[in-house]
Amino acid sequence: MTPPVHPTGPDTRRARWSWRDTAVVVGIVAAGIGAAWALPHGTPADETASTTPGYVTEPVTYPVEIPGCDEVGPPPKRDTGFGWTAYGASSGYSDPDFPWLTATKATAMTDALRGALPPDVEVRFDAPSRMLVFQPIFRINPDTIPDGADVGGSSEARGTLLRAGSAGRLDASVREWNRPVPACVAGELDERRTLPDGTVVDVLDTWSELRGTRTLARAATAYPPDGSRVIASLTDQAGSSGDGGAAHSGALPLTVDELAAIAADPGLRTTTAVPAGTAPARMDCGGGVEPMGDPLDRGDVDRLAAALTMAWAALGPLAATPDRPVGSVEVAGSARDAACLELALSGPAGAGRLGVTIAVNTSAPEEFTAADALPDGTRVRTTTDEGTTWVTAVRPSGTAVTVTLSGAGPTPEQLVALATAPGLDL
Incomplete structure (x- = not known):
């Protein structure tokens, strides 16, 4: 019918x-x-x-x-x-x-x-x-x-x-x-x-x-x-x-x-009780990314999650504790060929929010200069405005890794280390 x-x-x-x-x-x-x-x-x-x-x-x-x-x-x-x-x-x-x-x-x-x-x-x-x-x-x-x-x-x-x-x-x-x-x-x-x-x-x-x-x-x-x-x-x-x-x-x-x-x-049902120990729902991240490649599968995301976990550990002791594992990487909400992570940080210096987006970007932003290039050809740019720091690393492969920090957390140098860490390539 x-x-x-x-x-x-x-x-x-x-x-x-x-x-x-x-x-x-x-x-x-x-x-x-x-x-x-x-x-x-x-x-x-x-x-x-x-x-x-x-x-x-x-x-x-x-x-x-x-x-x-x-x-x-x-x-x-x-x-x-x-x-x-x-x-x-x-x-x-x-x-x-x-x-x-x-x-x-x-x-x-x-x-x-x-x-x-x-x-x-x-x-x-x-x-x-x-x-x-x-x-x-x-x-x-x-x-x-x-x-x-x-x-x-x-x-x-x-x-x-x-x-x-x-x-x-x-x-x-x-x-x-x-x-x-x-x-x-x-x-x-x-x-x-x-x-x-x-x-x-x-x-x-x-x-x-x-x-x-x-x-x-x-x-x-x-x-x-x-x-x-x-x-x-x-x-x-x-x-x-x-x-x-x-x-x-x-x-x-x-x-x-x-x-x-x-x-x-x-x-x-709306009245059914929530079991004890239930974790909060995770929202989408990576909004605004344009699809440019093939969709990621679970293996791709697991590989990126492992690389990001190793990169975070390589930063050494930090006075900032994430609210969940740094390896909690997801497919981006706006593009199935991109991955992302958003988490809250807490520590003696206060609260912060960390975001990581890994996407295809074959064109370098106009603000990149020769001085931004690393020996392997990766171009890195850091911008800070009103308490928020953005680090964008565009690799020779066309993968762009953007790390964003609002509030307290890793130093700008540590954010660059995350953005340029090995294994974060699509």
């Missing part, structure tokens, strides 16, 4: 929203700013053409009986589609307006989501925000979204799943939901399941086509009795850069039943 369509009206920004619309906004609002286009999500049984050229969805039959539903409402009328831009910002974890989502709660939900996957399903190696790590809740300006758009108050997680030749993007959404379970509407669900603990799970298996390219989609929405709402949605758009791009695998790596089990997992 197909998700709901939008009612027409004089203001085409105003529309009814479904899980699929929310999934579209997930990746857009995660950056704090973006745009989404809600396409028509259904057609009456006697119509197959969409009002959006080249876009068709699975037809909706009505009247229809849906298992688990006592009554089924008619699908909303089609809309011609609309576009809008949403602006938002995040206060990070422990936002006073959303006290249930702490950094440790995000980790606990991430662990529950990964643990609910079948054992033969792999999460593609990527940046934390693309490996099912639940993100802080974004505050979306209500003046920039359609009336009734259910996109606020949710913590989102996404990642690409791989399984026996199939691949797809999984989006999970968790939020407080102190409202009744919605009525059954034709096109919004294929079945409503009520579990022994009172959890209601709506499932949907559908498809859409844009200019002849079919996208497969499945979704499960759970309404547990504690007042949470959990959505797990999946498409076969695996992409090639971790962004859910246009590449289609033609098969979904999770069944409807598996998706329903994930949505109903108790670990994904």
Whole structure:
């Protein structure tokens, strides 16, 4: 079946929203700013053409009986589609307006989501925000979204799943939901399941086509009795850069039943206690890096982490203690061919923050001069401004290592030693 369509009206920004619309906004609002286009999500049984050229969805039959539903409402009328831009910002974890989502709660939900996957399903190696790590809740300006758009108050997680030749993007959404379970509407669900603990799970298996390219989609929405709402949605758009791009695998790596089990997992509820000793969730680092090479795999990142760990140890005793191992290197959030590290420092001299980014940069900054060149051809530049020091080392290979220190920590000379350390080459 197909998700709901939008009612027409004089203001085409105003529309009814479904899980699929929310999934579209997930990746857009995660950056704090973006745009989404809600396409028509259904057609009456006697119509197959969409009002959006080249876009068709699975037809909706009505009247229809849906298992688990006592009554089924008619699908909303089609809309011609609309576009809008949403602006938002995040206060990070422990936002006073959303006290249930702490950094440790995000980790606990991430662990529950990964643990609910079948054992033969792999999460593609990527940046934390693309490996099912639940993100802080974004505050979306209500003046920039359609009336009734259910996109606020949710913590989102996404990642690409791989399984026996199939691949797809999984989006999970968790939020407080102190409202009744919605009525059954034709096109919004294929079945409503009520579990022994009172959890209601709506499932949907559908498809859409844009200019002849079919996208497969499945979704499960759970309404547990504690007042949470959990959505797990999946498409076969695996992409090639971790962004859910246009590449289609033609098969979904999770069944409807598996998706329903994930949505109903108790670990994904807002009221579930966080296990003792849970570490805070790690956010993306390396923003603003432009992709210029091949994606890094886990072996690449492990090699860079080992080299950075050795380089830190070679600095000798430091009056600055990192909040986690210096080898906690990750794939950069903005480019899968770059690696990065961000950590907090503490010591007698005060607090500091250290950042390291390792990326491809085949062009040297204009401010480099011959005096900046080392014997091996590496060009190094150090800049200090308002308590922050930047050291950039561009190697002959085209790898650029940038080390940034704000506040107290290693000396500028030690930062140069980190940036030029052996083994930090892509």
